[in-house]
Structure formats: C-alpha cells, structure tokens
Amino acid sequence: MNNFEWADAKSIDEAQSLMTDASAYKAGGVDLLDLMKEHIAAPKRIVNIRNLQGFDQIKEDGGVLHLGPLLTLAQIADDKTIRSKWSAIADAAANAATPQIRNMATLGGNLLQRPRCWYFRNELFPCRKKGGEICYAQQGENQYHAIFNNQLCAIVHPSALACALVAHGAKLELSGAKNQKREVLLEEFLTLPSVDLHRENSIQSGELITDIRVPTPRADAKSIYIKQGEKESFDWPIAEIAMVLTMDGETCKSASIVLGAAAPVPHRATEAEQAITGKKVDEQSAGAAAKAALATATPLALNGYKLALFENLLTRTLLQAKGNA
Amino acid sequence: MAEKTTTEAPAAAPTEKPPVPQAALPKNGAEKPKTDTQTYPVGIAGVKIEEEERKVPATEAPPLPINEKLAVIGKPTPRVDGRAKVTGAAKYSADINLPGMLFAKLITSTVPHAIIKSIDTSAAEKHPAFRAIHMLDRDRSAAQTEEEKKDNWPRVRYVGQPLGAVCAPTQAHADDIARLVKITYEQKPFVVDPDKAKEPNAPIIFQGNAEQAGTAGGGGGPKDVKQNGNVRGPVAKGEADKAEIAFNSADVTVELDFRTQVQTHCALETHGLVADWKPDMLTVWASTQGTSSVRDELAAVFNLKKSQVRVITEYMGGGFGAKFGAGNYGVLATHLSKKANAPVRLMLDRREEHLCVGNRPSSIQKLKIGAKKDGTLVAMRLQSYGTAGVGTGAGASGPTQNLYTCPAIYTEDSDVFTNAGPSSAFRAPGHPQGAFSLEQGIDSLAEKLKMDPLALRDKIDDSEARREERRIGAERIGWKDRKPAGSDAGPIKRGIGVAQAIWYRIMNRDSHCDVRITQDGSVEFLSGVQDIGTGIRTALAQIVAETLGLKPTDITVKIGDTNYPQGPNSGGSVTTNSISPVARNAAWAAREQFLGQVAPALGVSADELEMADGRVFPKNNPNQSLTFKQAAKKMKVEQVAARGDRSDDYESKKGPRGKGAGGLGGVQFCQVAVDTSTGHIKVEKVVAVHDCGRPINPMGVKSQVNGGVIQGISYALFENRILDRNTGVMVNTNLEQYKIAGSREMPEIDAQLIEQYWGKSSTDAAGIGEPATVATAACVANAVYNAIGVRITQIPMTPAVVLEALASKQKASA
C-alpha cells in the first residue's frame, strides 16, 4: 500500500475542498483499502467522510424514503421501516458480505465499490478497465462473469443494494462543489462499459452522494430480494434477483425485475417484466417470463450454468411473490 | 526409508504414504535387550476383547487395561492450553517480537516459466529502510534437474515462486522494498493445464529427470521414475495382465472417470518464522510440524552443528502436512538475519501461502472394478494422473490398493508437471482423491449388483473396525430409511451416503522424552515434539497423570523445543502413536525412582506402594497415605528424572487384514439436500465413526474428526485453486474467491469412536488426524447420488457442476 495523507472532513464543504484528482473519499473504507492493498488504487490523500453528521437518516416523507449514504448495511438490514415496505433493500443488505463487513460498510460505498473481477483486482493484469487492451475474462476464467453486455468488459456489478434500489426505482442526490445538487435515477447513474470502460457510473469528480431516495411502493406491492451463492457464509452471489411486483389477486399488474451478478450493471429484465405483466402468475407464465429474461444472454465459456440458474430462480421467485399475496 | 520404523501398511503401501521418518537406530546388535512376557487386551471394546501375550523389552511400563478401567486416559479432557489460546496468552511465531527485529518480504516471480537474465537490486538498496537482501540459488520446494544445479539463480517455473527476500525495520517498508527489485526474464512457453501438459508437443517444464524430496509429512514421488515429456511415471503396482485376465471372470464390471482439483492447505497461520542468527547459536521460532526437521535443514544449509541450531514451536496454527523443514522462506530469513546482524521475522502473506508452500495435487482417474454376482471382487484397476505442479507425488492409488480384499489389483500413478506451485504432503496424501473414486466405484457396483452398499462392504471389507463402524453409523444416520436414488419429489432432494477410509499405523522411533519429579511436587514432561493444534500436549499430560495417579493439570508439559530430547515430526498421523508410549515408559520409570525415594518414609518397600487420586499409599493399607506433594517432600534428592525412548512395536502374529494390514479405518455417513433448481448442495448431517487404537483423549480425537469432516466438505464442495489458463497466474489468492466452508456450511457432526486394542505399545494409541478426512468427499458424492440419481464424478461439486450434470442426465433420458 502506498503512503498517503489523511484528512478528516467535518462538513461537506470541507470534504469537497480537500478533494483533488489524486484523492479519494473514504466512508467505511472496506473497498478502498482492499484496492490500495492490491495496488489498484493509490490515492495521495484520503478524505474521510465517515464522521460527517446527519448522513445516516432513515426517513419516510411524502411518498419517498430517504436513506443517508453513511448508513451501514447492518443498520439497513435491521430497520423496521425499511423492512415494512422495501424488504428487498433490507434483505439485500442483510445477505451481503459478513457481519463484520456489514458493520463497517456504508450504503454510499456499497453503490460505488469497484467490481470484484479477479483480473481487475490483480495488478498483474493490465486489463481494459484499467486502461489496457484486453479483457482477460473473455478467454479466461469467466465462471463468475457477466452473461449480458459482456463483450467489452465482462465484470458483474458488485452491489447488492444497487439491485434492490434499481428494482425500487431509487434516485440519488449528488452534491458537487459549491453545494450544487443534482438528482439522478440510479438505473441511469450506473453505466455500461460501452458508455465508460473505466468506471461503473457517472459520478463527477468531487461529487458526493448525499441522499438516496426511494419511492414508497403501493401498499399491495411485493418487494423481494434473493441471493444465491456457492456458499452461504462469506460469499458473493453467483446470481441475485430483486423484484417489486404489484398484484391484483393472482394477476401481476406491474413488475420491476433486476438480475444481479449478471451484467456490468444491475440488469433490468425488461423482457420478463413485459412477459409477466397482466398475466395470472402460475408455473407456466412464471417459467415463460424467466425464459424471456435469459433469451438475450450471451454466456461465456464457463458461465453458461448461470442461464439455468437464473431461469429457475426467477421462476421460483415469481411464484414466491404470488404465494405471498 | 528407515528400517526401525514400523507400519502396519501392507506390502503394497501407497507411494505417497507418509514417509516414514528417519529412525533412531539405537541398538548396536551387541547385546539383546532383556524382554518380559506381558499380557495385553486385544480387540474392540464392546465387541470382543481377548488377552494376548507379547514379548516386550523389560524397560516397558506394565500393560494398561482398557480405557473403561482407567482414571485419566480415555476420559474427555479439555485442552490444558485452551485458556492460553483463547485469551491470546499463547505466543505463536508471528507473536515473537525481539529487540531490534527486522521484517522480511519475499521477492517472487511474476511470470510462469523463464530463465532469469539479470537482477537489479540497486533501487531496493537505495531505499533508506533497506537492511539486507538475499537471493536464492534454487527453489528448495520444487523438483530439480541435475543440469540446473550449476545455475546462479533459480529457474522460474511458476508465478509466485520465491526468488529472494529483503528486510527492513517495518513490514510496510519491507513490502515496498521488495517491489523495487527488478528482475529481467527470458520467458519460455508454459502450460498450466495437466491435460495439455500431457500432450507430446507441450512445453517441457523439466529438461531431464526431475526429483523432489518428500518431507516428514509425505509428499514427493518415488525416485528414479521414467519421465517422458511432462509425464513422470507411471509407477505401477500389481500385475496388469493378471488383472486383465481376472476381469474376464467378472459377472459385473463398473468403469468410471473421476477428477479432483488442487486444494491449498489454508492453515490460518501462514508459514513463517523468526530467525535470530548469533555467531555461536542460531535460534528460530518456527511454525512447523517438525522442530527437528527445521533444525536439520538449517544446520545443513548453514554448515552448523545441529547443537548450534535451536528451534522453538510453542504454539502452532495449523500445517496439514505442508510445514516441514526450513523451506525457502526459512533459509531466506536466516540468511537475512546473518547479513543484517539482527533477528528477522518472515511470515508469508495469504497470497504467498496459496502459491508457494504446497497443495494437494489434482487427479484424473480411471477406475474399473469387476465382481462376481455375490459381490466378491475379482479385479480392480486404477489409472491416475495428477499434477503436483513443479513437484511430484500426485498418486491416488492408496485406497484402491489397500481398502478391500481383491485378488488382482493393478494401479498406475503418474505425475504431470505443470507451471504451478509444488504440492506437498496434505492430510492423508493421495487418499481423499483415491477414496473419492474408489468409494463411488463401490457404490455404483452395489447398484449394479442390486445390493445394499453396506451389505456389499460387509462382504468385501475384512476390517473388524470398519464392520463395527458401519453398524454404529448406519444406526445413527437412519440407514434403514434410506430411499432409492433420486426418489424425492420437488426441487429439493435429500439423500444419504456412506464412504470408508483407510490409513496406516505409522510410528517414528525418533521419539524421546524426559519426565522429572521435583521435591516441591512439580512434574515435568520434556520433549522436542510439537503440538500442531491436535492436542498432543494434553494427551501427554494425561498419560503422565494416569501413571502417577495425578490430574492432567498437575503436569507441566514442555514441548516444541529442540533443546529437549528429540521428538517425532508430526506427519503421517504418527505423533500420538510415537510419543505416547515414550511418555508412559518415562513416567513409569520416574515413578519407580520416586517410590524408591519415598518408601522409607512410609515404612514399606517401594513395590508395596500405589499412586492414585493424588495420593501415595501402601497397597494393603490405603488409609496410611500421603498426598503426592507431601510424598515429594520426602525425597532424599531434589529431583528424580527418567528418560523414555520408543521401542519397536510389539511383535504380534500378523492377523487377518482387519487386525493388522487393513490399517486404520473410519466410516462416514452423511445426509445432503440438493436444490436441483440452483445446483446448491447442503450437507445437513455427518456421522463419522472412527478408530485410532486406544483413544487417549476422546475430546481431542473428536475435535480432529470434526476438523477432518469440515475440511473434507470444503474439499468436496468449494475449494479450488484457479489458474488463469492464458497467463498461469492464480486468480483467487485470497480467502474470498478461494472458497472455504464457513460457519453456515457446517452440518451437524456426530463423531463416534470405537476403542480398538492391538497390543502394540505401552499405550497402544494410533493416529486420527488423517483418516478423519479421507472419506468425506466420497461420502458427500454418494449421498448426492442418492438424492438426485446422478453421479457427480468431479470436485468441487459447485452449482455449475451439479446443474450441468442434471442437464446432461435430462438430455440423455430425453
């Protein structure tokens, strides 16, 4: 790890004035430290935002749930308000990483963490994401890589919270220098390699996430998140699904379905959404919707198993949503 | 191989059987030691115990009765050092902090196959924190050809190979400085996939014959084996023709292919040591399974007398077979300490630990079994290839050679060199791989014969221990309720499976100790033997306590130091078998001296005295007793002391296989749930029934069984060293993407022990560490078959593997 200067910010203004191109914000530090230890990041200055006050709120106000970026995953997992109507978000937090990490990791950091691709994370591989010529995953060890949008760079987006938040149609408030604020749909904020090879989102230099805003779903909506790992402890998903369904009896009125560990961004399964909307949810329609979701997949040599996995899980989850009705 | 070492392994023992340590050759043949004839219990407690006579050296302690009749031995005993470990008072190698100590960092290769052209250390040496650098002349852990012995620098044969090390006052500085060393390589073609490495036009990894020495933990292939390209072997056992002819007489045959992966040891404590070079004495605090193996290698490399090297291992955080000798890292740390004139600590980081200090070789196995209608085996053949990277010793034929009675067994083992880190001994070398194939082969034979898998094993396995273990295990897992394969409805299917283990009764006569009793009532046990986490410290305290009528906590056990009498290296599950009789004999001899000293005070002769419950008393007058402490005060001298040595195993009639050559047993049962939608396997329950001769501390033995089962499940389902096929770089050099079973992967483990007496030594104890992990992966695979009706012949059984197997079955039946 490189030597660095430590700066503890007391306010947003101070944080932004301490920020330079060679600096990095640190929230929980879980991801940043990992990157530094692997010599993937080498900031000259670390601007600690962990001690900023007032960024750990959980507040429902006028049909919007406000989540502070410094909330820990543990706080999100344990909160009754979140669990009442946004259980996908609570479950995404509860199933991520390990208890120790959930106590340190923040929501903002979770959304902005870098991918876990083992080529990206290893300094011996000058991969495309790091400015090189090659995506080593294409012809390499790609069992954990993307099955959608994987031609340029086959990372999967690492954030479980992003899956659940995209399914819920969440927006981010971003604060730039001189307290300029903008609001952007999370789904649009997260970008594919075809938009930007080197980054996974469109945050601007010095910008901070200052609020995460989640619309309150209709009272009859089902909010579901499931994670499938190879292991149940201390493991990343090989597939995850977040969905928000509104049901009229057994019929699906609207569906928002997101696949995680599937693509370089949380993958919106629009084909499945269309296929199930307006249908009575049963084995057949759920299966057909799941099939539709995978129709456009382009698996690599070693990750073809994810097709069957996602299809089965998606079918199961749709039926589970109905069962909860 | 040492002649004075005994093992119950049959003649055709597997090559990767732990080598049997350099033995003491105490007897010059001049005079025969006096012998006595004694009577020992022999058999299985609760089944049948007989009395048998043995001629034993007169120096042996008298026979012990079976555990039921003992006060301390055989009673579950908490670790005497448990408190020190959980409070952090226990000091491991990485906790050693000496004044002025420097920290070292390895310099490792970044390319898979190359000749080093130049090494530029100038930038490193200019760093203000630089203290010393040392570059290796060869890779001490890998095989080597004659030709390259002249080279100045090691040939680079895998990514992550240690080339040298630097040291500095902090670890952070050492890490930085190591990165400043610039190495220029002439790169050569490489190959990491054993299937490709076998091909005739594959890049050649060793030009000329390559030999790798084994360690006290095993590993290393047999010597002088023919080498063709990257294939070293086959090493054949048995007669091929005889097996072929025998197959013709079979009513039923099964033929199956299997694949197992490379597993790295992943001990929580990485390899490493602190070396303190002083002109007249080198002291090292090493994380090792063999204090004397480290001493011997350092003495040889640095041209010192063994008496000038002291190795200390007070506590150790796991080795699993990979920690013998000084290794590249130990030699480097010692050179650095000598050059920098300061103590040096070198502990590997997790990446280095995965890459350069050993692993369990992979295997690609072809198994054929032929049997008569009634199950009688007529022939078995196993052809196995495996890669030990740049090492040797990937054989997997041990179980096929030794587990079942079969008149014609033929096996071939070959190593395939690849540009990958060398293997080393790993908990029952070759056996989890071999059991994975054999035990699935036996199960599929049972299915073809329409026989129950246990009934078939009753027919072909003559081990009395395993027969009893099958009976106990079947009852505890609920075998009679086992359903036909794949019969559960719904996506989640449950199944029950069984698999058997074999290991050998191996001991090392280089096992010595002192037992001392001092006037203040303190009792000490001293030996170089190390506690590698298995609890030998506690077992030794129990044995001395039993002999002196005391409690284990009354005994101070001082071990893990070459300043004490030489102890055995802990590999091959030899430790308890080797050192426990020595402890018993020394304690008995000390007891005799002690009683001789205190008898006058009690007004009786020494042989009229008894020791029990912390008291010393005349046998015929227990009321006239002294406490042990009071008695000690009556000694006329300050201290009595006795030396214990390991005599050879007592001679016994070589019984049927089950009594001797069948080795140690172990039968495991498990229940799994397979989610056929996701391919996820959950092991829900394991019943592991094992034997280890006389169990000294059943709590310690069960803890070993738990560990063996957990490591076996982890091997069956998760662990896998993944090398990038295009660059040779291991991509999962951490504990995040190198997956190990965690807390939620733990099944209910029901560990059961039987007591089997052989009448072989004064304690009659054998080992458990290795047998406990042999059967697990096979057992999980057999249970998965019972759940889903599809045989998975490859580990790790990840969701990808399971989903693919289910899909190909569906295709086949469509």
Ligand SMILES: Cc1cc2nc3c(=O)[nH]c(=O)nc-3n(C[C@H](O)[C@H](O)[C@H](O)COP(=O)(O)OP(=O)(O)OC[C@H]3O[C@@H](n4cnc5c(N)ncnc54)[C@H](O)[C@@H]3O)c2cc1C
């Ligand atoms: C073993 C392991 C398993 C894991 N498993 C999972 C899993 O299953 N699912 C999952 O989702 N995650 C998982 N994680 C990832 C973990 O959740 C993230 O690393 C963590 O959430 C990052 O949060 P942090 O606060 O520590 O971020 P930091 O490391 O502090 O920051 C990460 C990045 O975000 C930036 N940043 C942070 N906050 C802000 C802000 N408010 N505004 C602007 N920029 C900001 C930082 O500058 C930095 O670039 C796992 C991690 C490990 C080590």
